[in-house]
Amino acid sequence: MTGPEVDARPIDTLGRRMHDLRISVTDRCNFRCTYCMPREVYGRDFAFLPRAELLTFEEITRLAGLFAQLGVRKLRLTGGEPLLRRDLPVLVGMLGAISEIDDITLTTNGSLLARQAQSLAGAGLSRVSVSLDSLDEATFARMNDVGFPVTAVLAGIQAADYAGMRPIKVNMVVRRGVNEGSVVPMARYFREHGHILRFIEYMDVGHTNGWRLDDVMPAAEIVALIDAEMPLVSLPPLYAGEVADRWAYRDGTGEVGVIASVTQPFCADCTRARLTADGQLFTCLFASAGHDLRGPTRAGASDEDLLERIALVWRVRDDRYSELRSLATLPRGSAAIDPNRVEMSRIGG
Numbered sequence: 001m002t003g004p005e006v007d008a009r010p011i012d013t014l015g016r017r018m019h020d021l022r023i024s025v026t027d028r029c030n031f032r033c034t035y036c037m038p039r040e041v042y043g044r045d046f047a048f049l050p051r052a053e054l055l056t057f058e059e060i061t062r063l064a065g066l067f068a069q070l071g072v073r074k075l076r077l078t079g080g081e082p083l084l085r086r087d088l089p090v091l092v093g094m095l096g097a098i099s100e101i102d103d104i105t106l107t108t109n110g111s112l113l114a115r116q117a118q119s120l121a122g123a124g125l126s127r128v129s130v131s132l133d134s135l136d137e138a139t140f141a142r143m144n145d146v147g148f149p150v151t152a153v154l155a156g157i158q159a160a161d162y163a164g165m166r167p168i169k170v171n172m173v174v175r176r177g178v179n180e181g182s183v184v185p186m187a188r189y190f191r192e193h194g195h196i197l198r199f200i201e202y203m204d205v206g207h208t209n210g211w212r213l214d215d216v217m218p219a220a221e222i223v224a225l226i227d228a229e230m231p232l233v234s235l236p237p238l239y240a241g242e243v244a245d246r247w248a249y250r251d252g253t254g255e256v257g258v259i260a261s262v263t264q265p266f267c268a269d270c271t272r273a274r275l276t277a278d279g280q281l282f283t284c285l286f287a288s289a290g291h292d293l294r295g296p297t298r299a300g301a302s303d304e305d306l307l308e309r310i311a312l313v314w315r316v317r318d319d320r321y322s323e324l325r326s327l328a329t330l331p332r333g334s335a336a337i338d339p340n341r342v343e344m345s346r347i348g349g
Contacts, residue, residue, distance in 0.1 A: 009071035012317035019271035068100035078348025083112040089123035096124035113156030121163035134182035198257035219260035265322035284319035
């Protein structure tokens, strides 16, 4: 008679297990959003990763399979803009062959989604999240800083809907003084179209976006704005570690979410690991140092060696940056930013 099955999934120092892996497939993007890749930093001469330094699809799939052995069940492809990576549906199909993976999703700015939605869905992509910060053309152009039109992003969302990648989530970063006037119009529009809108507090990811606490519009204020016109009721989380607080319209016509990393940190339930396009493992969105997996992978490390390396990184993980930020006494409108912190465009959202 055998005893109960032992759960071999690594546990970090705060009792958290791995469940989600976010895979950045490129550090390049065709937008220059001011809160992520400001043009004054990511200009024409910026040195992005050369192709030889990117993980190949085979390397990504191998590493994803090892993460799956350690408990990962959900994969999210990110960037940069992931649809800039050539033949991405091929990678989706390869990842879909990993038996332990239940869900493969994608976060995109939507600019190339209209032409790729059908092939991505056919390859096995489960769902898609699209970033869109305003329906107002002038506001959106100012935020993406390349003049990309709202209508083209909406066409991508429609194409994903037609391809069956539902539910579609639309992510809006809210920055006070820039696009807070778009909160209610965005909620109204996506309520009418049956998609889930999620508002994201402006975060201090990286060190190049000039983040200030004064620029953050708290989630509670966002909810109050919507509730005043379209009454809301709080919903329970769908699963442990869900990052968005969910709110349903009282008349039953859908829901919205708010991701409040600044004012309501959720570090205690964080189950996410992040793999950069060049094979660095990061255990926090706000980390300043990663752990190299590409080097040993290309040097011939065995699966057992890589599993041990990944598990060790996770077991010593003690990240809770957002909680510490909230506990710190900072002057209003400023923050102690680590100049070495990894940028959003490299680590993904």
